[in-house]
Amino acid sequence: MAKASAKKSEKPVEELSYEEALAELEGIVESLEDGQSQLEESMKLFERGQALVTHCGALLESAQLKVQKLAGESLVAFEEESE
Amino acid sequence: MKKDETSDFDPGHSPFILDPSSFPFHPSTFIPFKLSSHPMQPTLFSSIHLTVSQLTFRIRKLLEGDLEMQDVWVEGEISNLSRPASGHVYFTLKDKNASLRCVMWKTDAARLRINLQDGMAIEAHGKITVYEPQGQYQLAVNIIQPRGEGALYQEFLRLKAMLESEGLFDVERKRPIPQLPNKIGIVTSQTGAALRDMLNTLRRRLPLAQVLLAPSPVQGVDAPPALVKALQLLNHQLPDVILLARGGGSIEDLWAFNDERVVRAVAESKAPIICGVGHETDFTLCDFSADLRAPTPTAAAELATQTTVDDLSTQLTHHAARITDLTLNLLAEQKALISSVTARLKYVSPERRIQSEYQHLDELSRRAFSALTHRIQLQTSTVNGMSKRLQSLNPEGVLSRGYAIITRKDDGAVVSKVSQAHGEMNVRVSDGEFEVISKT
Numbered sequence: 001m002a003k004a005s006a007k008k009s010e011k012p013v014e015e016l017s018y019e020e021a022l023a024e025l026e027g028i029v030e031s032l033e034d035g036q037s038q039l040e041e042s043m044k045l046f047e048r049g050q051a052l053v054t055h056c057g058a059l060l061e062s063a064q065l066k067v068q069k070l071a072g073e074s075l076v077a078f079e080e081e082s083e
Numbered sequence: 084m085k086k087d088e089t090s091d092f093d094p095g096h097s098p099f100i101l102d103p104s105s106f107p108f109h110p111s112t113f114i115p116f117k118l119s120s121h122p123m124q125p126t127l128f129s130s131i132h133l134t135v136s137q138l139t140f141r142i143r144k145l146l147e148g149d150l151e152m153q154d155v156w157v158e159g160e161i162s163n164l165s166r167p168a169s170g171h172v173y174f175t176l177k178d179k180n181a182s183l184r185c186v187m188w189k190t191d192a193a194r195l196r197i198n199l200q201d202g203m204a205i206e207a208h209g210k211i212t213v214y215e216p217q218g219q220y221q222l223a224v225n226i227i228q229p230r231g232e233g234a235l236y237q238e239f240l241r242l243k244a245m246l247e248s249e250g251l252f253d254v255e256r257k258r259p260i261p262q263l264p265n266k267i268g269i270v271t272s273q274t275g276a277a278l279r280d281m282l283n284t285l286r287r288r289l290p291l292a293q294v295l296l297a298p299s300p301v302q303g304v305d306a307p308p309a310l311v312k313a314l315q316l317l318n319h320q321l322p323d324v325i326l327l328a329r330g331g332g333s334i335e336d337l338w339a340f341n342d343e344r345v346v347r348a349v350a351e352s353k354a355p356i357i358c359g360v361g362h363e364t365d366f367t368l369c370d371f372s373a374d375l376r377a378p379t380p381t382a383a384a385e386l387a388t389q390t391t392v393d394d395l396s397t398q399l400t401h402h403a404a405r406i407t408d409l410t411l412n413l414l415a416e417q418k419a420l421i422s423s424v425t426a427r428l429k430y431v432s433p434e435r436r437i438q439s440e441y442q443h444l445d446e447l448s449r450r451a452f453s454a455l456t457h458r459i460q461l462q463t464s465t466v467n468g469m470s471k472r473l474q475s476l477n478p479e480g481v482l483s484r485g486y487a488i489i490t491r492k493d494d495g496a497v498v499s500k501v502s503q504a505h506g507e508m509n510v511r512v513s514d515g516e517f518e519v520i521s522k523t
């Protein structure tokens with residue numbers, strides 16, 4: 001698990017989707033729970049975890065439902081009628 | 084019965100049984116009046132007399148004993164609708180030529196799913212009963228549906244049974260709805276309130292989601308093929324879940340969702356489908372072939388977002404606290420470990436050894452010092468002895484016995500012969516020197 005998250009963490013936090021970030025965060029929690037990592041590695045995991053928490057929080061704060069309409073096989077933005 | 088009017092009915096109250104064919108058998112010879120010209124006149128000597136109650140009871144027995152009358156569908160228009168506080172519903176069913184009093188008891192009325200109105204064309208199911216105090220027969224209604232629904236309902240049942248036997252509705256076919264969908268597909272009318280309701284619900288509960296709308300008409304003859312096409316196109320986009328929805332309407336309005344093509348397309352969808360058509364009481368075959376049935380479009384959107392943004396926030400806070408705790412614990416553990424190792428290190432440290440070495444060294448140095456001192460003392464006394472002996476050999480020792488040493492001042496040579504004496508000279512005696520001048 002620690003190895004898996006270490007591998008994933010090569011991607012900058014800002015580029016992760018919520019699902020990716022959350023999955024990685026869960027991996028980090030598990031690694032830290034395992035307590036198998038070296039101290040230095042653990043501190044790195046913690047820092048990465050904090051960055052992920054911040055990123056996820058920002059995504060939750062700013063999330064806006066994205067609605068697209070299917071036009072044949074392609075997608076176009078869907079304008080809702082104003083109420 | 085027709086031949087013996089004296090048996091069951093009082094002819095005076097049942098004129099219709101006075102069949103003219105019965106007259107030849109009438110004992111008219113005993114009657115002073117000619118009756119045959121007035122067939123509707125009562126016979127004076129009918130052999131049966133009943134009370135009203137008895138007769139009414141007979142009528143009741145007759146009507147309520149007829150099994151066909153106890154399980155009958157009647158169609159007509161509602162009039163004189165009345166809903167008193169008792170909760171029972173009273174109305175009259177009419178067509179062009181006749182009317183029928185109807186009552187729907189409270190418990191059956193509670194299950195009504197349409198709003199009855201005067202003039203409404205309905206099909207009512209019930210049984211004929213007789214209300215003796217009023218001498219009225221009436222239909223005790225237990226089911227009411229809009230007229231025309233009966234045929235549709237039969238078709239619904241036929242199709243349902245067929246698809247059910249194919250296993251299309253089997254529980255094993257149902258796929259789980261994802262807890263946290265990313266892509267949510269919607270198949271519904273682009274203009275309906277259903278879409279607005281669903282989007283509002285999704286926006287409120289899970290704004291992280293991406294919505295893919297495949298618009299389709301949801302009623303009329305074009306609806307079924309369009310719905311099928313929309314489901315297929317949407318599946319190409321690999322959504323995590325699909326909402327198939329339509330707002331409330333009459334059963335005819337909802338009929339597209341009972342179309343075999345649509346029902347099959349729902350079952351064949353790769354993405355799990357939540358079906359939310361009509362209101363809570365409406366059931367369509369798509370509800371059965373879908374992976375999950377929702378009572379309304381809004382409920383469908385809610386079921387698709389079992390994890391909401393609030394849940395995610397809570398989860399995130401929990402994770403953040405967890406990694407902080409775990410890391411602080413880890414650091415505390417490490418600190419404790421260091422303390423324990425330090426203690427152990429002290430115990431096994433060479434410090435003690437070094438101290439004892441120091442002690443040893445001190446002792447050695449003390450011993451060395453005392454040995455040295457001793458040697459020095461020895462040496463000193465030897466030197467002193469030697470010095471004394473040397474003293475005795477010192478030529479200057481002679482001076483103390485009265486001898487003197489004379490040296491010439493100019494060249495420092497010792498004067499041991501007279502011939503050597505001239506000029507200024509130093510005379511050295513035991514306690515000092517003095518100068519002399521030679522006269523020679």
